[in-house]
Amino acid sequence: MNNTTPMNVNTPAEALQIAEALFTAVAGTVVPHQVGQAWFASAPAGYTQKNITDDVEKAQITPNRKRGNVKLKDLDSLLAYCADQVASERAYIYADPDTRVICAIFNDQRDPHTAGWRDHRAEFRAEFTPEFDRWMSRNGHGKAMSQAEFAEFIEDNLADITEPAAQQLLEVASTIQAKTDIQFSSAKRLDNGQVQLGYTETIDARAGANGALEIPREFALGLRIFKNGGGYRLRARLKYRLVSGGVKFWYELDRPERAVEDAFGGYVATLREKSGYCVLLGAA
Structure with missing residues (x-):
C-alpha cells in the first residue's frame, strides 16, 4: 500500500508549473x-x-599544468628535453648506477616552500648493446667452449677484437675448423708470453702430421657498452684446459663491471656539465 499523499492537479497549467519547478530544483543540484x-x-x-x-x-x-612521463633513447635527447622545459630551478635529475636509469623530474620538490607533484618526468635508460651482451653471456670459466664452439664464436665476433690478437685468434679458429680431427696433447708457455698448444691430426684413422697452435694469453675488445653510446676498450684473458685429447676455451673479461660504471659515470658528468640542472646519484 502506498502511503504517499497524492498531489492534486486541477488544470494542465498547474501540471506544467509543477513540472517546471521540479526540473529547476533537480537541475540546480547538478550544476x-x-x-x-x-x-x-x-x-x-x-x-x-x-x-x-x-x-x-x-x-x-x-x-x-604539465604532467607525463617521456622515455628517451639517448642522452642528447634528454638534454634537449630538459632545455625545453626551463625547469632547472625546481627540478632534479636522478642518476641510478644500479639500474642505469636517469630520470629528470621537472615539478619536483626542490623549492623548500612549495610542494611538487613529481609527475612530469623524462627518463633515459642506458641499455647494453647486443655485442656487449654477447661477450658478457660467455664470460667466465663456467661458460667454457668446445673447440668448434670457440672457433664459431671467434668468427662471429671477430669485429670486436682489436689487432693484433684479432688476426691470431682468427687463425686459431680457422685451423680448428679446417682440420676435421685433431688431438691436443701438450701445452707450453713461450718466451713472448703466449701459449703453444701441440696437436696431432688424425688422417685415415691413423696418426698424421703434428702441429702447434699459438694462442695469445690476452686480447682486447673495442665495444660500445651502451646503445647510442661511445666505444670502450676492454681487456680479456684467454684461458684453456686440455680434456681427453681435446681442449676447452674460455675467456675472462677484466672487471667489466668497472667499465659499465665508468661508462655510466660519463653520462652523469655530461649532465652536470651541460644540463644546468642539479644531478643527484640515486633513484627517483
Missing part, C-alpha cells in the same frame, strides 16, 4: 560548482557527489 581548485557536481538527496575535476580539465584547450 557543477568549484571548491578551491576542484570541481563538483551534486546529485539530489540520496545520491553521491562526483568529482569531475579531470573531466573539466580535459574539456579545456590546454591542461592546467
Whole structure:
C-alpha cells in the first residue's frame, strides 16, 4: 500500500508549473560548482557527489599544468628535453648506477616552500648493446667452449677484437675448423708470453702430421657498452684446459663491471656539465 499523499492537479497549467519547478530544483543540484581548485557536481538527496575535476580539465584547450612521463633513447635527447622545459630551478635529475636509469623530474620538490607533484618526468635508460651482451653471456670459466664452439664464436665476433690478437685468434679458429680431427696433447708457455698448444691430426684413422697452435694469453675488445653510446676498450684473458685429447676455451673479461660504471659515470658528468640542472646519484 502506498502511503504517499497524492498531489492534486486541477488544470494542465498547474501540471506544467509543477513540472517546471521540479526540473529547476533537480537541475540546480547538478550544476557543477568549484571548491578551491576542484570541481563538483551534486546529485539530489540520496545520491553521491562526483568529482569531475579531470573531466573539466580535459574539456579545456590546454591542461592546467604539465604532467607525463617521456622515455628517451639517448642522452642528447634528454638534454634537449630538459632545455625545453626551463625547469632547472625546481627540478632534479636522478642518476641510478644500479639500474642505469636517469630520470629528470621537472615539478619536483626542490623549492623548500612549495610542494611538487613529481609527475612530469623524462627518463633515459642506458641499455647494453647486443655485442656487449654477447661477450658478457660467455664470460667466465663456467661458460667454457668446445673447440668448434670457440672457433664459431671467434668468427662471429671477430669485429670486436682489436689487432693484433684479432688476426691470431682468427687463425686459431680457422685451423680448428679446417682440420676435421685433431688431438691436443701438450701445452707450453713461450718466451713472448703466449701459449703453444701441440696437436696431432688424425688422417685415415691413423696418426698424421703434428702441429702447434699459438694462442695469445690476452686480447682486447673495442665495444660500445651502451646503445647510442661511445666505444670502450676492454681487456680479456684467454684461458684453456686440455680434456681427453681435446681442449676447452674460455675467456675472462677484466672487471667489466668497472667499465659499465665508468661508462655510466660519463653520462652523469655530461649532465652536470651541460644540463644546468642539479644531478643527484640515486633513484627517483
